[in-house]
Amino acid sequence: MSIQSTHFFFIFFILQFLQLITTFCHCYTPIQKPVEYPCLPPHNSYPFCNTSLPFKTRAQSLISLLHLDEKIQQLSNNASAVPRLGIPPYEWWSESLHGISYNGPGVSFNGTIESATGFPQVIVTAAAFNRSLWSAVAAAVAVEAVAMRGAGQAGLTYWAPNINIFRDPRWGRGQETPGEDPMVTSDYSVAYVRAFQGQNRPVEDTYGRRRRVLSDDDGDRLMLSACCKHFTAYDLEKWGQFTRYNFNAIVTDRDMADTYQVPFKSCIQQGNASCLMCSYNAVNGIPACANHDLLQKARNEWNFKGYITSDCDAVATIYEDQKYTKTPEDAVAAALKAGTDITCGTYMSLHMMSAFKQDKVSEEDIDRALLNLFTVQLRLGLFDGELARNRFAETGPQDVCNSEHRKLALEAVQQGIVLLKNEKKLLPLDKHLVSSLAVIGPMANSTNLGGTYVGVPCNPISILEGLKEYVNTVYHAVGCQDVSCNWKADFAEAVSVAEKADYVIFVAGLDLSQETEDLDRNTLLLPGYQMELVLSVAAVCKKPLILVLTGGGPVDVSFAVGDPRVGGVIWIGYPGETGGTALSEIIFGQYNPGGRLPVTWYPESFTSVPMTDMNMRADPSRNYPGRTYRFYTGDQIYRFGYGLSYTSFTYKLLSAPRRLSLRGPTSKAARQRKHMLYQTGKDNLDYVYVDEVARYCGSLRFEVEISLTNNGDMGGDEVVLLFAKASKRIEGSPERELIGFERVHVKSGGSGQTRFKVDPCEQFSTVDVSGERILLIGDHILKSENIEHVVSIEMI
Ligand SMILES: *[C@@H]1O[C@H](CO)[C@@H](O)[C@H](O)[C@H]1NC(C)=O
Ligand SMILES: *[C@@H]1O[C@H](CO)[C@@H](O)[C@H](O)[C@H]1NC(C)=O
Ligand SMILES: *[C@@H]1O[C@H](CO)[C@@H](O)[C@H](O)[C@H]1NC(C)=O
Ligand SMILES: *[C@@H]1O[C@H](CO)[C@@H](O)[C@H](O)[C@H]1NC(C)=O
Ligand SMILES: *[C@@H]1O[C@H](CO)[C@@H](O)[C@H](O)[C@H]1NC(C)=O
Ligand SMILES: *[C@@H]1O[C@H](CO)[C@@H](O)[C@H](O)[C@H]1NC(C)=O
Numbered sequence: 001m002s003i004q005s006t007h008f009f010f011i012f013f014i015l016q017f018l019q020l021i022t023t024f025c026h027c028y029t030p031i032q033k034p035v036e037y038p039c040l041p042p043h044n045s046y047p048f049c050n051t052s053l054p055f056k057t058r059a060q061s062l063i064s065l066l067h068l069d070e071k072i073q074q075l076s077n078n079a080s081a082v083p084r085l086g087i088p089p090y091e092w093w094s095e096s097l098h099g100i101s102y103n104g105p106g107v108s109f110n111g112t113i114e115s116a117t118g119f120p121q122v123i124v125t126a127a128a129f130n131r132s133l134w135s136a137v138a139a140a141v142a143v144e145a146v147a148m149r150g151a152g153q154a155g156l157t158y159w160a161p162n163i164n165i166f167r168d169p170r171w172g173r174g175q176e177t178p179g180e181d182p183m184v185t186s187d188y189s190v191a192y193v194r195a196f197q198g199q200n201r202p203v204e205d206t207y208g209r210r211r212r213v214l215s216d217d218d219g220d221r222l223m224l225s226a227c228c229k230h231f232t233a234y235d236l237e238k239w240g241q242f243t244r245y246n247f248n249a250i251v252t253d254r255d256m257a258d259t260y261q262v263p264f265k266s267c268i269q270q271g272n273a274s275c276l277m278c279s280y281n282a283v284n285g286i287p288a289c290a291n292h293d294l295l296q297k298a299r300n301e302w303n304f305k306g307y308i309t310s311d312c313d314a315v316a317t318i319y320e321d322q323k324y325t326k327t328p329e330d331a332v333a334a335a336l337k338a339g340t341d342i343t344c345g346t347y348m349s350l351h352m353m354s355a356f357k358q359d360k361v362s363e364e365d366i367d368r369a370l371l372n373l374f375t376v377q378l379r380l381g382l383f384d385g386e387l388a389r390n391r392f393a394e395t396g397p398q399d400v401c402n403s404e405h406r407k408l409a410l411e412a413v414q415q416g417i418v419l420l421k422n423e424k425k426l427l428p429l430d431k432h433l434v435s436s437l438a439v440i441g442p443m444a445n446s447t448n449l450g451g452t453y454v455g456v457p458c459n460p461i462s463i464l465e466g467l468k469e470y471v472n473t474v475y476h477a478v479g480c481q482d483v484s485c486n487w488k489a490d491f492a493e494a495v496s497v498a499e500k501a502d503y504v505i506f507v508a509g510l511d512l513s514q515e516t517e518d519l520d521r522n523t524l525l526l527p528g529y530q531m532e533l534v535l536s537v538a539a540v541c542k543k544p545l546i547l548v549l550t551g552g553g554p555v556d557v558s559f560a561v562g563d564p565r566v567g568g569v570i571w572i573g574y575p576g577e578t579g580g581t582a583l584s585e586i587i588f589g590q591y592n593p594g595g596r597l598p599v600t601w602y603p604e605s606f607t608s609v610p611m612t613d614m615n616m617r618a619d620p621s622r623n624y625p626g627r628t629y630r631f632y633t634g635d636q637i638y639r640f641g642y643g644l645s646y647t648s649f650t651y652k653l654l655s656a657p658r659r660l661s662l663r664g665p666t667s668k669a670a671r672q673r674k675h676m677l678y679q680t681g682k683d684n685l686d687y688v689y690v691d692e693v694a695r696y697c698g699s700l701r702f703e704v705e706i707s708l709t710n711n712g713d714m715g716g717d718e719v720v721l722l723f724a725k726a727s728k729r730i731e732g733s734p735e736r737e738l739i740g741f742e743r744v745h746v747k748s749g750g751s752g753q754t755r756f757k758v759d760p761c762e763q764f765s766t767v768d769v770s771g772e773r774i775l776l777i778g779d780h781i782l783k784s785e786n787i788e789h790v791v792s793i794e795m796i
Contacts, residue, residue: 035150035152035389037088037385038085038086038383038385039388040086042086043087044385046061046062046065047061048065049383051384051387055220055379058378058383059374059378062370062374066370068353068366069353070082071363071370072348072352075336075349075366076343076344076345076348077092077093077105077342077344077345078105079091079342079373090155090382091155092155092157092344093106093157093159093312094154094156094157094159095158095160096141096158096196097160097161097453098141098450098454099116099144099450100144100145100148100154101453101455102455104155104159106157107153107154107155107455108153109455109456111152112151112153113153113400115401115456116401116458117141117406117577118409118458118460118576118578119137119409120409120412120413120416121176121452121552122177122178123179123451123573123599124574124575125416127416127417127596127643128595129184129596129741131191133411133415135191135192135194136408137408138193140405142195142224143395143400143405144401145158146223147392147396149392150393156224157225157227157380158227159227159277159309160192160453161192161226161267163177163178163185163228163229163263163267164177164235164260164263165182165259165628166178166179166180166235166598167180167259167627168235168236168611169554170239170515170520170521170524171515171520172238172515172518172519173235173516174515174553174599175573175574176451176453178598179640180600180627181598181640183262184598184741189263189266190266190267190271193267193271196224197222197271197272197274198224221379221381222381223380225380226275227273227276227277227309228276228277231279231294232279232288232294233249233256234249234279234281236612237517237519237520238520239520239611239612240611243518244281245320245322247281247282247612248284248322249283250284250614253770253771254617254768255616257767259630264276268302268303273306274306274376274379275309275376277311278291278294278295278308280311280314282322286324287324288314289314289315289335289340290318290335291338294338295338296338307342310342310343310345312345313343313347314344314345315332315343315345316328316343318331318334328350328351329358329360332351332360333355335348336348336352336361336365336366337361340369341368341370341372341373342369342373401459406458406577406578409576410578413572413578413579414582414586414593416575417572417573417595418593418596418597418642418643419593419595419645420571420638420642421547421567421568421569422567423544423564424567426543426546426568427567427568427570427586427587429587434471434503435471435502436471436500436503437467437471437504438475438497438503439464439467439474439476439504439505440476440478440479440494440507440537441478441479441480441506442479442482442483442485443463444463444507445463445478447462448511449572449575450574450577451573451574451576452517454576457577460580461577461578463505463548463583463584464476464580466579466582467505467580467584467587469581470584476497477496477497477498478490478493479533480530482513483509483511483513483514483530485526488529488532488533491533491536494536494537495536495540498537498540498541499541501541502542503543504538504545505545505548505587506537506538506548508526509526509530510553513527514551523604524554524602524607525556534566535559535565538563538565538566541565543567544564545568546587547570548583549570550572552573554597554600554601554602555601556601556604561637570593571595589646592715592717594717594718595719596642596643596719597638597639597640597642599640600628600629601636601637601639602636602637603635603637606625606634609625616628616630618633630734631735645716645718646716647713647714647715647748648712649708649710649716650709650711650786652707652709653704653705653789654705654706655703656791658792659794660702660791660793661793661795662688662696662699662793686776686777686795687730687776689773689774690762690765690775691772691773697759697761700793701759701760702791704740704756704758705753706722706753706784707752707753708720708746708751708752708753710747710749710750714748715745716745716746716748717744717745718746718752719743720741720743720754721738721740721741721784722738722740722756722782722784723739723783724763724764724781724783726764726779726781727780727781727790728779730768732769733766737763739763740756740757742755742756758782761773764776764780776793777795
C-alpha cells in the first residue's frame with residue numbers, strides 16, 4: 001500500500017466515523033462501495049497500463065487483447081468487466097445537467113454523500129447572461145462529481161450539457177437548454193464543457209497533484225468527460241402522434257448552418273468536448289445515430305475527438321420506431337458504421353454478434369468504436385492504476401453541499417430571475433411597511449422546484465419559507481391542489497387569505513406535470529383554472545398582486561400584462577434549492593434583478609404552428625410566422641432579452657468605426673477572381689463569400705465600447721445585448737442577431753463600461769440557401785438599447 005492510499009483510507013475512515021455520528025439517530029452506517037479500477041496489481045503489467053505510452057498505443061494494445069465477445073460487451077453504457085485482464089465493469093452513464101442527478105445509473109445517493117447542490121435549471125442560469133457564472137457553476141458541479149466518484153457514487157463520464165436550440169415554446173425540455181439563441185447556447189456550452197472537463201485548470205491540476213508520469217498527450221487529459229447533446233435538430237418530445245422516437249426532422253441546409261449546428265460546432269471546437277450524443281429523431285430521413293454524414297462531419301470537419309454515444313435506446317429506435325432498417329442487426333450495423341461508438345442501453349451488446357455473423361459489421365468496425373471509447377477512458381486516467389485510485393483523494397464529502405457551492409447556487413438564481421413587470425415601482429417591498437403577506441399557489445410551499453435532472457438537494461428552501469424570513473405574518477393557501485388546477489374547491493380559502501393580507505404573492509406557472517422529458521405542452525396558457533384563480537385573488541387584494549411564474553417554457557400571461565391589479569410579474573423558472581431565498585431577496589430589495597429572458601414569449605395563437613415544422617425562417621406564403629427573435633415578427637408577450645431592473649441605465653456609445661475596408665486580392669489573376677466573388681444578386685445586393693475572403697477578415701475586426709450610467713439609487717447589474725443587422729435584407733436572413741452580451745455591475749449613480757470584439761466576417765455575415773456564409777457589402781447596423789450605429793463595409 002502506497003503512502004497516498006494509506007492517506008486515502010485514513011480520510012475515508014474519519015469520514016465514515018463522522019458519518020456514523022451524524023447519522024446516529026438513524027442508527028446505520030452507509031455501506032461504502034469501493035471504486036474498482038483496472039491496472040492494479042497483479043494486473044498492472046499490460047502495455048495498456050503503462051502511463052509512459054501514448055493513449056492510442058495503450059488503447060490499441062488493450063483492444064488487441066480482447067476477444068470478440070468481450071469487445072461487444074463494451075458497447076453498452078453498462079460495460080462489462082473483463083476479469084481475466086483485471087478490468088472491472090464501467091458505467092458510462094452519469095448525469096450532471098445542473099447538479100449531480102440521479103437520472104443516470106452511474107450516480108447513487110446511497111452512500112457517504114447523500115445529497116448534492118441543486119443549482120437552478122439551466123434556463124435560469126442562462127438568463128443571467130454571465131459566462132463567469134456559467135463556468136463557476138459547471139466547475140462546482142464537477143467538484144461534487146469528483147467527490148462522489150471518490151466515494152464510489154458516480155462515474156467519470158457525464159451526459160450534459162443539453163445544447164439543442166429552444167425552437168418551440170411548447171418543448172418539454174426547453175428548460176434544460178440555454179434558450180433560443182445560437183450564440184448564447186454556444187457560449188454556454190463552451191463555458192460548461194471547459195470548466196466541467198477541467199480544461200480551465202493547468203494540466204498538472206487537471207490530472208491531480210499526485211501525477212508522477214508525464215507523456216506527450218498530457219494536454220488531452222480530462223478530469224471528467226462532458227457530452228454535447230442531442231445531436232441534432234432534437235426538440236420535440238411528444239406532439240400529436242409524433243414522438244421523439246419516431247420523429248423525422250426535415251431541416252434545410254440554411255437552418256442547419258446558422259441555427260441547429262452552431263452550438264454543437266462550438267461545443268466541439270472551442271469546448272473540446274469528449275463526447276457527443278446522437279438523438280432519437282431522424283434528420284432528413286436518416287435516424288441521427290445512423291446518419292453517417294452527420295456524425296462524420298463532426299469528426300472530420302470539426303475535428304471531434306471523443307466518443308459518440310446514442311441517446312438511451314436510440315439504436316433500438318432505428319429499427320423499432322423509425323423503422324429505418326429491416327432487422328435489429330441492420331440497426332446496430334447502421335449505427336456502428338455511421339460512427340456511433342456505444343449505445344445507452346443493451347441493443348448493441350444483444351445484436352452485434354449476430355450482425356457480425358451475418359457479415360453486416362466487421363471486427364475492424366468494432367475496434368474503431370473501442371478505440372474511441374478506451375481513448376476517452378485513458379484520457380480520464382481510468383487505466384492509471386494506483387494513480388487513478390488516488391487521483392481524487394483530496395476531494396471528499398466536505399466539498400459537496402459546502403457553503404461555497406450553496407452561495408454560488410444562490411447567486412445563479414439571483415442573477416437569473418427576470419423581473420417582467422413592475423407597475424408604479426410596486427417592487428421592491430419595504431419589509432418595515434409590510435405587516436402581513438399572503439402567499440398563494442400550489443407551488444408556494446414546494447421544495448421540489450429543480451426542474452428535470454435533479455438529484456437530492458442539500459437543503460431546499462420553499463418560497464413560503466424564504467418569505468417568512470422577512471415578514472412575521474404570512475398566510476398560505478394552495479388555491480389549487482396541484483399545478484394542473486382542475487378544481488375550484490380551494491379558491492375560497494385563497495380569496496379569504498388574500499383579503500386579510502397587506503400584499504399578495506401568487507406563485508403560478510408550470511411544473512413537470514406540464515413540461516418534461518416525453519411531454520410537450522399543447523397550450524401556452526397557465527394550466528387549468530390558474531388564470532381564473534389569479535384574477536379572483538387579484539380582485540380582492542388590498543394592493544396590486546405580485547405574480548411569480550415558475551416553469552422553463554414561456555407562458556402567455558397577457559391577461560396580467562395590462563391588468564393594473566397585477567402590479568408585478570417575476571419569472572423564476574425552476575430555481576432549485578436556493579430559489580425561495582433568492583426570490584425573497586428580490587421582492588424585498590436585497591438584490592436588484594438583472595436577468596433577461598433567453599427565449600421569446602409567444603402568445604397562445606402560436607400553438608396553431610405545427611410543432612413538427614423545423615423551419616426557422618418565416619414563410620408568408622403559407623402563413624408560417626418563423627421562430628425565435630431572429631425570424632419571428634408576430635405578436636409577443638415578452639421579447640427575447642427582456643427584463644427589468646429596480647434602477648435604470650443610460651447607454652452611450654464610446655467608440656465604433658463608421659467605415660471598414662475589405663481588401664481584395666492584389667495579383668491580376670486574383671483580381672479577376674475577386675470580380676467573380678463580388679456578386680450582384682437579383683436584389684442588387686453586393687456580397688462576398690466569407691470563405692473566399694477569409695484571409696482578409698482579420699483586418700475588418702474592430703471593437704465597440706459602450707458606457708452605462710446607473711440613474712437610480714440602487715446598484716444593479718445590466719445585461720448589455722449587442723445586436724447586428726444589415727440595412728438591406730437578403731431574403732431569409734435574420735431580422736437581427738445577437739453578436740455580443742456582457743453583464744455589467746454598476747453602482748447607484750455610477751457608471752461602467754463594456755467592450756465587444758466584433759469579427760464582421762463571422763458576425764455581420766449570414767448564410768445563403770446552401771448554408772455558405774456571405775457578407776453583404778454596404779451598411780450594417782449595430783443596436784443596443786437606444787444606441788444605433790451604422791458601420792459601412794466597402795470593397796477596395
Ligand atoms: C513503459 O513504456 C516505456 C516506453 O515504451 C518503456 O520504456 C517501459 O519499459 C515500459 N514500462 C513497463 C513497466 O513495461
Ligand atoms: C450491468 O451488467 C452486469 C453484467 O455485466 C449485470 O449484472 C448488471 O445487472 C447490469 N446492470 C444494469 C443496471 O443493467
Ligand atoms: C437508495 O435509497 C433510496 C431511498 O433513499 C431507496 O429507495 C433505494 O432503493 C436505494 N437504492 C439502493 C440501490 O440501495
Ligand atoms: C457573474 O457571475 C459571477 C459568479 O457568480 C459573479 O462573481 C459576478 O459578479 C457576475 N457578474 C456580474 C456583472 O454580475
Ligand atoms: C482543445 O483541442 C485543441 C485541438 O485538439 C488543442 O490544441 C487544445 O490544446 C485543446 N484545448 C484544451 C484546453 O484542452
Ligand atoms: C409547508 O411544507 C412543510 C413541509 O412539507 C410543512 O411542514 C408545512 O406545514 C407547510 N406549510 C404550510 C403553511 O402549509
